[in-house]
Amino acid sequence: xxxxxxxxxxxxxxxxxxxGAAVRLRREGITDFVVLERAGSVGGTWRDNSYPGCACDIPxxxxxxxxxxxxxxxxxxxxxxxxxAYLEHVADVFGLRPHIRFDAEVRRMTxxxxxxxxxxxxxxxxxxADVVVSATGPLSDPKIxxxxxxxxxxxxxxxxxxxxxxxxxxGKRVAMVGTGASAIQIVPAIQREVGRLTLFQRxxxxxxxxxxxxxxxxxxxxxxxxxxTTQVRxxxxxxxxxxxxxxxxxxxxxxxxxxxxxKRNMARAxxxxxxxxxxxxxxRIGCKRIxxxxxxxxxxxxxxxxxxxxxxxxxxxxxxxxxxGSEAEVDAIIFGTxxxxxxxxxxxxxxxxxxxxxxxxxxxxxxALRGASAAGFPNWMTIIGPNTGLGNSSMILMIESQxxxxxxYLRQLDVLGVPPGPQGTGGGRTALDARPEAVxxxxxxxxxxxxxxxxNTGGCTSWYLDASGRNTTIWPGTTTEFRRATRRVDLAEYxxxxxxxxxxxxxxxxxxxxxxxDxxDxxDGKKSEAAA
Numbered sequence: 001x002x003x004x005x006x007x008x009x010x011x012x013x014x015x016x017x018x019x020g021a022a023v024r025l026r027r028e029g030i031t032d033f034v035v036l037e038r039a040g041s042v043g044g045t046w047r048d049n050s051y052p053g054c055a056c057d058i059p060x061x062x063x064x065x066x067x068x069x070x071x072x073x074x075x076x077x078x079x080x081x082x083x084x085a086y087l088e089h090v091a092d093v094f095g096l097r098p099h100i101r102f103d104a105e106v107r108r109m110t111x112x113x114x115x116x117x118x119x120x121x122x123x124x125x126x127x128x129a130d131v132v133v134s135a136t137g138p139l140s141d142p143k144i145x146x147x148x149x150x151x152x153x154x155x156x157x158x159x160x161x162x163x164x165x166x167x168x169x170x171g172k173r174v175a176m177v178g179t180g181a182s183a184i185q186i187v188p189a190i191q192r193e194v195g196r197l198t199l200f201q202r203x204x205x206x207x208x209x210x211x212x213x214x215x216x217x218x219x220x221x222x223x224x225x226x227x228x229t230t231q232v233r234x235x236x237x238x239x240x241x242x243x244x245x246x247x248x249x250x251x252x253x254x255x256x257x258x259x260x261x262x263k264r265n266m267a268r269a270x271x272x273x274x275x276x277x278x279x280x281x282x283x284r285i286g287c288k289r290i291x292x293x294x295x296x297x298x299x300x301x302x303x304x305x306x307x308x309x310x311x312x313x314x315x316x317x318x319x320x321x322x323x324x325g326s327e328a329e330v331d332a333i334i335f336g337t338x339x340x341x342x343x344x345x346x347x348x349x350x351x352x353x354x355x356x357x358x359x360x361x362x363x364x365x366x367x368a369l370r371g372a373s374a375a376g377f378p379n380w381m382t383i384i385g386p387n388t389g390l391g392n393s394s395m396i397l398m399i400e401s402q403x404x405x406x407x408x409y410l411r412q413l414d415v416l417g418v419p420p421g422p423q424g425t426g427g428g429r430t431a432l433d434a435r436p437e438a439v440x441x442x443x444x445x446x447x448x449x450x451x452x453x454x455x456n457t458g459g460c461t462s463w464y465l466d467a468s469g470r471n472t473t474i475w476p477g478t479t480t481e482f483r484r485a486t487r488r489v490d491l492a493e494y495x496x497x498x499x500x501x502x503x504x505x506x507x508x509x510x511x512x513x514x515x516x517x518d519x520x521d522x523x524d525g526k527k528s529e530a531a532a
Contacts, residue, residue: 009033009410010120010129012106012346015044017135017383017399019087020065023094024403027067028410034129035096036122038105042091045139046084051163051182053189054080057210057292061230062237062394065090069230071223077212077292110351111378116431116497118379130431131413133406134350135383138341138473145177145337149315156332160186161339171195172331175320177312179205180463181291183336187305188295196304198320198328202311203460204278206262206285210292238479241393245478248286248391252454259285269297278309287458289391341473342366342466352377353433366472367443369493370486371398372405373434378497379413381406387446388482389464389473391455397479405486412489416496431497438493449476 008030011021014037025033041047056063060073063083068090074082091097101124108121109132117128142159144150150157158164160182174194176183179201191197223230247254262285270276279300300307310324321327347359347366353376361376368374371388372381383406388398409432417430450456450471455464464473475482 005034005125005127006117007032007034007127007129009131009133010118010127011035011133011135013037013044013135013137013140014039014042014087014091014100015046015135015137015140016065016087016396017137017402018042018044018133019090019094019096020396020399020403021133021135021383021406022096022099023065023067023090024407025410026094026096028407030410031099033099034127035100036104036106036120037100037102038123040102041088042100043084043087044137045161046080046087048140048161049163049182050080050165051160051186051189053185054182055185056080056083057181058394059237060215061234062241063396065396066231066234066400068093069223069227069234071227071230072220073215075212075214077210106346106349108349108351109380111353111380113353116378116429116499131379131381131410133381133383134346136344136346137384138344138389139339141340141345142335143338143340144335145312147312147315149317150333152317153315153333154318155330158334160334160336167332169194169332173329174198175200175312175328175330175333176336177333178336178338179203180336180338181289184291184293184296186334186336188293188299191299191302191305194304196306196328198306198308198330199300200308200310200312200320200322201278203283203288204281204309205288205291206259206281207265207291207293207296208258208262209265209294212294238393238397242478242480244392248455249449249453249476252284252286252452252457255285255454258290262290266297270301272301275301275307278307281460283460284454284458286391286454287460288462288464338463341463350377350380352380365466365468365470367439369434369439369442370405371475371482372402372409372486373432373439373494375434375436375439378431378433381409386472387443388475390479391464391474393479398475398482401479401483401486404483405489408487408489412491417498429499432489432491432494433497435493435495442493446476447471450474 009025011018011033014035018035019042022035039047055077059076060078064070064086070086104122104124106120106122110119112119117130118132119128120126142161144159156164156167169190170193172194173196175198176187177200184207187199266276266279270279299305308322308326310322312320313323314321318329319327320330347362348357350358352358358374358377361374366386368382368385371385383399383402384395390398413430453476455471455474464471466472
């Protein structure tokens with residue numbers, strides 16, 4: 001990086017959120033930005049997760065940007081390499097590569113109250129930015145539990161998101177720890193080649209069949225010749241999922257039929273009643289994410305697979321020990337134990353206006369205004385922030401809604417102060433900081449709606465919940481509702497910082513002037529909603 005480099009916007013991460021932000025910035029006419037990526041290529045979680053069988057459980061035409069439809073998806077549910085290739089394609093087609101700084105892991109972001117900008121320290125040097133858009137995502141930092149004896153285990157140990165492709169699993173005795181979305185893909189992918197597979201299951205998941213198929217050449221030719229057919233396909237997929245939301249958020253009892261279908265799916269593949277008993281959840285379906293696989297149960301029924309209905313608690317040399325006392329000798333341990341979702345490590349690296357980190361500010365639980373802005377952290381926003389996750393649909397829909405909010409945020413800054421010139425000179429020295437009462441009000445509304453949802457009432461403990469049992473992860477509504485809630489920035493929810501230490505309420509005249517630019521976004525907003 002150039003010495004004393006200054007940009008208007010610094011985007012952190014180059015997954016769907018980061019690349020989407022970069023595209024939107026260019027569409028808004030903003031070219032003075034960088035994308036800071038800690039790895040050597042784009043892709044985010046779809047670069048990091050390359051384990052056998054890795055694929056998406058959302059249909060391909062919905063799990064892609066509305067502004068970058070792909071007529072050539074090979075399957076209805078595409079695998080990791082195709083999704084990663086799609087993101088590489090987006091980076092190329094939209095001319096994003098000149099903006100990306102690879103191997104530039106962010107080590108510290110500190111708000112400079114005197115100059116109203118962020119000072120960012122990276123592995124490649126330092127820079128400053130007027131606005132930071134954090135798009136690191138919640139599925140970026142693997143979580144491995146602290147297990148006594150793990151450090152002295154003589155075999156191979158790795159997390160599903162850090163797969164060791166140099167380690168040959170053929171004929172090995174393998175312990176698979178966890179039964180989440182990654183594990184149910186890994187188990188059938190490796191079961192045929194390992195000597196013995198021992199699955200440690202603390203909580204059984206609900207698993208529905210994955211109705212996957214190849215997309216025919218005729219379908220792809222149709223989508224290329226008539227692009228609107230891709231949008232129609234996407235719209236149908238979106239609409240069906242919107243109709244399901246009420247059962248998750250207001251009437252969990254309606255999910256009983258889905259439970260019966262899931263049990264039939266299990267019974268077809270698992271004939272052993274003892275094994276079925278181990279695999280049958282004791283909580284309402286939907287409380288944890290419903291998983292999709294047509295191969296998981298058949299793999300578990302194979303003779304070289306043991307299911308231990310208990311968590312891994314200790315390791316003695318090559319012996320792994322479960323909480324129920326059962327033991328197994330293994331050559332390798334694979335952790336499919338999820339990520340730091342409610343305690344994202346990036347929060348420890350963000351220092352706000354009061355000199356405290358975002359992690360300290362969120363000590364009582366993550367919270368952000370409309371999933372984007374945290375009080376005390378001016379001109380900082382996050383993509384896929386608190387309570388923006390989904391339990392049944394595509395996160396790309398939520399990302400695009402937050403990109404609308406980001407775009408309007410930057411427009412409001414333009415209205416409230418003269419945009420910075422080259423190298424940050426001549427700027428209007430203006431920033432927006434979410435009001436604590438606005439954040440509290442938004443969070444209260446979200447948590448009140450959460451009380452009726454299956455994620456809070458379904459009787460399970462999931463990664464949706466933080467250490468205090470609060471659901472700080474999921475959005476308790478439809479994607480349409482979120483799109484409306486993030487179409488525009490409400491300046492009444494922010495403090496305007498004119499210069500160091502001076503915070504003002506937005507005047508009536510400023511609010512009126514800012515409101516004029518909302519009309520500009522009206523067309524974009526309607527187009528985006530229609531595309532979704």
